[in-house]
Amino acid sequence: xxxxxxxxxxxxxxxxxxxxxxxxxxxxxxxxxxxxxxxxxxxxxxxxxxxxxxxxxxxxxxxxxxxxxxxxxxxxxxxxxxxxxxxxxxxxxxxxxxxxxxxxxxxxxxxxxxxxxxxxxxxxxxxxxxxxxxxxxxxxxxxxxxxxxxxxxxxxxxxxxxxxxxxxxxxxxxxxxxxxxxxxxxxxxxxxxxxxxxxxxxxxxxxxxxxxxxxxxxxxxxxxxxxxxxxxxxxxxxxxxxxxxxxxxxxxxxxxxxxxxxxxxxxxxxxxxxxxxxxxxxxxxxxxxxxxxxxxxxxxxxxxxxxxxxxxxxxxxxxxxxxxxxxxxxxxxxxxxxxxxxxx
Amino acid sequence: xxxxxxxxxxxxxxxxxxxxxxxxxxxxxxxxxxxxxxxxxxxxxxxxxxxxxxxxxxxxxxxxxxxxxxxxxxxxxxxxxxxxxxxxxxxxxxxxxxxxxxxxxxxxxxxxxxxxxxxxxxxxxxxxxxxxxxxxxxxxxxxxxxxxxxxxxxxxxxxxxxxxxxxxxxxxxxxxxxxxxxxxxxxxxxxxxxxxxxxxxxxxxxxxxxxxxxxxxxxxxxxxxxxxxxxxxxxxxxxxxxxxxxxxxxxxxxxxxxxxxxxxxxxxxxxxxxxxxxxxxxxxxxxxxxxxxxxxxxxxxxxxxxxxxxxxxxxxxxxxxxxxxxxxxxxxxxxxxxxxxxxx
Numbered sequence: 001x002x003x004x005x006x007x008x009x010x011x012x013x014x015x016x017x018x019x020x021x022x023x024x025x026x027x028x029x030x031x032x033x034x035x036x037x038x039x040x041x042x043x044x045x046x047x048x049x050x051x052x053x054x055x056x057x058x059x060x061x062x063x064x065x066x067x068x069x070x071x072x073x074x075x076x077x078x079x080x081x082x083x084x085x086x087x088x089x090x091x092x093x094x095x096x097x098x099x100x101x102x103x104x105x106x107x108x109x110x111x112x113x114x115x116x117x118x119x120x121x122x123x124x125x126x127x128x129x130x131x132x133x134x135x136x137x138x139x140x141x142x143x144x145x146x147x148x149x150x151x152x153x154x155x156x157x158x159x160x161x162x163x164x165x166x167x168x169x170x171x172x173x174x175x176x177x178x179x180x181x182x183x184x185x186x187x188x189x190x191x192x193x194x195x196x197x198x199x200x201x202x203x204x205x206x207x208x209x210x211x212x213x214x215x216x217x218x219x220x221x222x223x224x225x226x227x228x229x230x231x232x233x234x235x236x237x238x239x240x241x242x243x244x245x246x247x248x249x250x251x252x253x254x255x256x257x258x259x260x261x262x263x264x265x266x267x268x269x270x271x272x273x274x275x276x277x278x279x280x281x282x283x284x285x286x287x288x289x290x291x292x293x294x295x296x297x298x299x300x301x302x303x304x305x306x307x308x309x310x311x312x313x314x315x316x317x318x319x320x321x322x323x324x325x326x327x328x329x330x331x332x333x334x335x336x337x338x339x340x341x342x343x344x
Numbered sequence: 345x346x347x348x349x350x351x352x353x354x355x356x357x358x359x360x361x362x363x364x365x366x367x368x369x370x371x372x373x374x375x376x377x378x379x380x381x382x383x384x385x386x387x388x389x390x391x392x393x394x395x396x397x398x399x400x401x402x403x404x405x406x407x408x409x410x411x412x413x414x415x416x417x418x419x420x421x422x423x424x425x426x427x428x429x430x431x432x433x434x435x436x437x438x439x440x441x442x443x444x445x446x447x448x449x450x451x452x453x454x455x456x457x458x459x460x461x462x463x464x465x466x467x468x469x470x471x472x473x474x475x476x477x478x479x480x481x482x483x484x485x486x487x488x489x490x491x492x493x494x495x496x497x498x499x500x501x502x503x504x505x506x507x508x509x510x511x512x513x514x515x516x517x518x519x520x521x522x523x524x525x526x527x528x529x530x531x532x533x534x535x536x537x538x539x540x541x542x543x544x545x546x547x548x549x550x551x552x553x554x555x556x557x558x559x560x561x562x563x564x565x566x567x568x569x570x571x572x573x574x575x576x577x578x579x580x581x582x583x584x585x586x587x588x589x590x591x592x593x594x595x596x597x598x599x600x601x602x603x604x605x606x607x608x609x610x611x612x613x614x615x616x617x618x619x620x621x622x623x624x625x626x627x628x629x630x631x632x633x634x635x636x637x638x639x640x641x642x643x644x645x646x647x648x649x650x651x652x653x654x655x656x657x658x659x660x661x662x663x664x665x666x667x668x669x670x671x672x673x674x675x676x677x678x679x680x681x682x683x684x685x686x687x688x
Binding site for chain 1: 493518557559565580585587590597598599
């Protein structure tokens with residue numbers, strides 16, 4: 001088979017959109033990168049760098065940078081969405097996507113008002129065939145991909161041909177894309193893990209250790225799996241790159257914004273004070289609200305995410321909250337009724 | 345229900361045995377801690393500290409320290425095994441355990457010659473009822489448990505009453521024990537994860553990043569799950585504390601000896617030179633040999649563990665080996681036939 005080069009539009013010139021534009025250009029595609037602000041587009045065009053969001057990475061000439069979204073979208077066979085999750089609907093409402101284009105969502109989150117997954121938001125607002133909307137997600141900090149550090153991710157979609165087209169367009173020697181048809185599982189776990197990342201950061205801020213965080217990651221994955229299964233996801237997805245992989249990188253990495261936000265809160269800052277210290281969006285705050293609502297809708301208990309919600313929005317004391325999680329009645333590891341507590 | 349205090353024998357005065365002896369004494373039990381060397385037992389008795397393996401932790405008077413194993417075992421209702429995995433059989437052969445005692449294995453590994461799990465080794469060599477031999481495993485660095493940092497682990501056993509007895513004896517406000525009846529799954533995953541930890545260390549030594557390590561942890565867990573399932577384990581176990589949890593703490597923690605060994609090798613040292621730098625045993629070297637043999641016995645492909653084996657024992661270049669893992673044919677995420685590679 002021969003290599004197929006495409007015309008690809010990347011919407012959003014944050015760290016991840018910029019990284020993917022560079023990667024796609026590396027792979028031989030013709031790329032137009034859309035930045036919301038004219039001054040930002042000009043700065044990138046002129047310096048061939050994105051100093052605010054991705055300093056030190058050269059942006060090759062094969063990436064055309066523009067603030068004109070219609071020009072960015074013109075004739076694209078693939079549209080990569082890298083805008084903040086809460087701006088996706090407005091963007092798709094306002095700008096028709098090219099007919100027949102494959103749309104690749106790369107944002108992790110849920111729409112707060114509707115509790116919809118982001119590919120659902122795109123299908124609805126852009127009026128695209130569901131099989132043509134895919135999500136490319138997984139453990140992939142932009143700071144590392146842009147330095148060509150080996151990375152593996154998942155493309156989730158219901159149409160196998162579209163999945164393989166995306167897999168082929170993005171894959172190269174340092175970026176490995178696996179396909180997965182469990183769109184619900186991949187989107188739910190990558191969204192909700194941002195709440196668990198905040199919890200992991202709180203644990204760091206409190207000065208607890210690796211044991212505590214390993215338990216948190218495991219039990220956090222278990223509660224996300226319960227909710228995902230209730231929504232129709234497959235269990236294997238939670239053990240995969242979008243599940244375990246993404247959770248690990250987010251909870252432990254020095255690059256994670258959500259973990260950092262939690263760390264500030266764990267060390268005693270208020271939510272407002274912590275948010276004020278962040279340059280980039282921490283999606284997990286919004287996701288935590290949506291996740292608690294989703295849990296109620298599906299009658300699934302989410303002890304860790306509900307605790308994060310109470311710490312963020314109801315002023316619950318982080319140390320007391322972690323203590324309460326540790327001293328729930330003793331039980332078996334898999335879900336089911338609690339076993340008798342022999343210590344009471 | 346009232347609290348039941350037991351007479352408990354802890355065999356092995358390394359960092360983990362010492363930590364558990366202190367924890368059990370904290371919980372009100374009467375503990376005898378056995379150290380192999382007389383001079384080591386004397387040192388701990390006199391200083392009430394274990395400076396070589398657990399510096400800075402006070403060992404309370406409720407822990408009697410001895411090098412006389414028969415005295416240590418006398419009248420114990422529970423025997424906790426914290427000796428290196430390759431010494432378990434010899435120990436059980438030489439010293440009869442008290443009649444009716446519950447035996448708790450806390451070592452992670454496989455017997456290299458027989459490929460048996462450690463609870464199997466104990467059942468065979470000590471002639472104990474299989475239901476009375478349990479494994480207490482999970483993400484639990486001694487350095488943290490001994491500082492009372494919140495920790496959650498699993499006790500795996502086939503007899504629910506024995507599981508609850510162990511759960512109750514060990515649990516307290518900072519140490520939370522979940523029960524799990526999947527003994528095969530818990531023992532296999534905690535053993536094999538030490539090979540993946542060596543691989544994680546190699547990635548650190550090569551200077552790769554969090555993305556690479558997240559992919560390694562995920563794909564490593566997938567290959568362990570395939571082998572475990574072939575051996576009769578339940579899939580949920582791999583998503584639990586002994587699986588994801590232990591893998592996370594071992595691959596990412598600064599305390600992990602196996603990760604450290606891999607880091608030395610990734611940065612260019614030979615296996616012998618790396619081993620010479622380690623104070624404590626890195627079980628993963630022995631486990632890697634056993635895991636490769638187990639994979640062959642069950643006809644399960646273990647690409648990461650086989651790569652670690654080639655790097656450790658056949659002098660394969662670490663950087664080339666990681667590159668080869670990243671450029672295998674593209675495929676779907678869950679197991680099954682590879683999808684057509686569109687880039688070739």
